[in-house]
Amino acid sequence: xxxxxxxxxxxxxxxxxxxxxxxxxxxxxxxxxxxxxxxxxxxxxxxxxxxxxxxxxxxxxxxxxxxxxxxxxxxxxxxxxxxxxxxxxxxxxxxxxxxxxxxxxxxxxxxxxxxxxxxxxxxxxxxxxxxxxxxxxxxxxxxxxxxxxxxxxxxxxxxxxxxxxxxxxxxxxxxxxxxxxxxxxxxxxxxxxxxxxxxxxxxxxxxxxxxxxxxxxxxxxxxxxxxxxxxxxxxxxxxxxxxxxxxxxxxxxxxxxxxxxxxxxxxxxxxxxxxxxxxxxxxxxxxxxxxxxxxxxxxxxxxxxxxxxxxxxxxxxxxxxxxxxxxxxxxxxxxxxxxxxxxxxxxxxxxxxxxxxxxxxxxxxxxxxxxxxxxxxxxxxxxxxxxxxxxxxxxxxxxxxxxxxxxxxxxxxxxxxxxxxxxxx
Numbered sequence: 001x002x003x004x005x006x007x008x009x010x011x012x013x014x015x016x017x018x019x020x021x022x023x024x025x026x027x028x029x030x031x032x033x034x035x036x037x038x039x040x041x042x043x044x045x046x047x048x049x050x051x052x053x054x055x056x057x058x059x060x061x062x063x064x065x066x067x068x069x070x071x072x073x074x075x076x077x078x079x080x081x082x083x084x085x086x087x088x089x090x091x092x093x094x095x096x097x098x099x100x101x102x103x104x105x106x107x108x109x110x111x112x113x114x115x116x117x118x119x120x121x122x123x124x125x126x127x128x129x130x131x132x133x134x135x136x137x138x139x140x141x142x143x144x145x146x147x148x149x150x151x152x153x154x155x156x157x158x159x160x161x162x163x164x165x166x167x168x169x170x171x172x173x174x175x176x177x178x179x180x181x182x183x184x185x186x187x188x189x190x191x192x193x194x195x196x197x198x199x200x201x202x203x204x205x206x207x208x209x210x211x212x213x214x215x216x217x218x219x220x221x222x223x224x225x226x227x228x229x230x231x232x233x234x235x236x237x238x239x240x241x242x243x244x245x246x247x248x249x250x251x252x253x254x255x256x257x258x259x260x261x262x263x264x265x266x267x268x269x270x271x272x273x274x275x276x277x278x279x280x281x282x283x284x285x286x287x288x289x290x291x292x293x294x295x296x297x298x299x300x301x302x303x304x305x306x307x308x309x310x311x312x313x314x315x316x317x318x319x320x321x322x323x324x325x326x327x328x329x330x331x332x333x334x335x336x337x338x339x340x341x342x343x344x345x346x347x348x349x350x351x352x353x354x355x356x357x358x359x360x361x362x363x364x365x366x367x368x369x370x371x372x373x374x375x376x377x378x379x380x381x382x383x384x385x386x387x388x389x390x391x392x393x394x395x396x397x398x399x400x401x402x403x404x405x406x407x408x409x410x411x412x413x414x415x416x417x418x419x420x421x422x423x424x425x
Contacts (some may be wrong), residue, residue, distance in 0.1 A: 171213065382410070
């Protein structure tokens with residue numbers, strides 16, 4: 001009765017918009033709901049008008065009692081809505097000015113005017129994939145984007161991007177390209193038919209084999225953004241310098257950045273090697289065709305190696321020319337390794353400059369290989385590299401022969417003896 005009194009006082013304060021009969025009906029409805037809940041004796045907790053079932057599981061008996069409670073609540077709610085609808089016609093226009101108190105237990109008339117809501121908690125609405133929907137509903141459906149909005153790996157885009165999938169089929173290593181800044185986004189913007197395919201056809205026309213496409217694009221993806229006119233002009237320049245079509249195709253296959261350089265830069269590089277080494281045009285073409293990265297790499301390392309050969313190693317100008325023509329890799333070799341192997345040849349093995357220049361392949365050999373074989377020959381008493389003395393051993397054969405032939409023809413020993421000797425070093 002105390003709660004009925006408080007409800008009556010609250011209604012009187014709200015400008016007498018709710019009559020005493022409405023309050024009485026409300027209290028009667030609230031009492032009946034509580035009685036219905038008490039009778040079913042289902043352990044519930046009321047929270048914002050919804051019931052939360054407590055316990056680890058719900059038995060069949062408890063479920064049946066909960067249904068009875070819901071049906072009882074539904075009947076009482078229907079009666080209350082019918083009675084309240086008749087009594088509230090006169091006060092409907094002034095409802096916006098009144099802040100009414102509503103119990104969370106009471107059904108909200110404005111929220112559910114004439115909608116029948118299923119109160120069976122066991123039967124949830126399930127939508128079928130074959131259900132027909134309207135055009136408005138179809139348009140409102142949000143479809144996820146075909147491509148991931150952001151990713152740190154190109155692997156996530158391969159299935160959606162035709163360009164990336166075709167590049168993978170060509171043998172391009174995307175994991176290498178994605179480590180380079182801005183390359184991944186550049187590839188995603190390319191169209192295979194308009195950007196990639198014409199460049200591949202161009203490479204095929206100049207003689208590059210299909211198997212080299214993956215290697216070229218992996219090392220130089222920017223060739224896909226070069227205009228076909230620039231690519232053709234650089235090929236024409238190389239042919240004008242009397243490089244054969246086979247040489248051009250081989251150079252492009254082994255030096256992927258070659259066609260990214262302008263004609264002016266290519267001309268300056270060829271002029272540098274010809275003037276610096278005092279070579280003929282034929283010899284210049286020869287060393288560049290065999291080592292095309294000479295046209296792409298830095299000239300500073302080349303200049304340093306030339307100074308090392310002349311000043312630190314003590315070779316003459318004609319000897320340097322002979323070494324470069326025979327082994328162009330000397331121009332781009334690691335300076336420390338070059339000095340190390342020369343020091344062992346000249347100061348330990350006592351090989352003079354003229355013999356090293358005559359067999360410059362020794363400068364391009366691994367230091368450990370030369371050291372192990374020389375020590376084995378010295379152990380056998382056969383380390384003789386002077387051509388004017390008996391039992392002369394050529395430096396070329398010393399470093400070029402495989403282990404088995406080296407042992408049988410030069411050392412006159414077995415391969416097992418050589419392996420046992422290596423373990424003593």
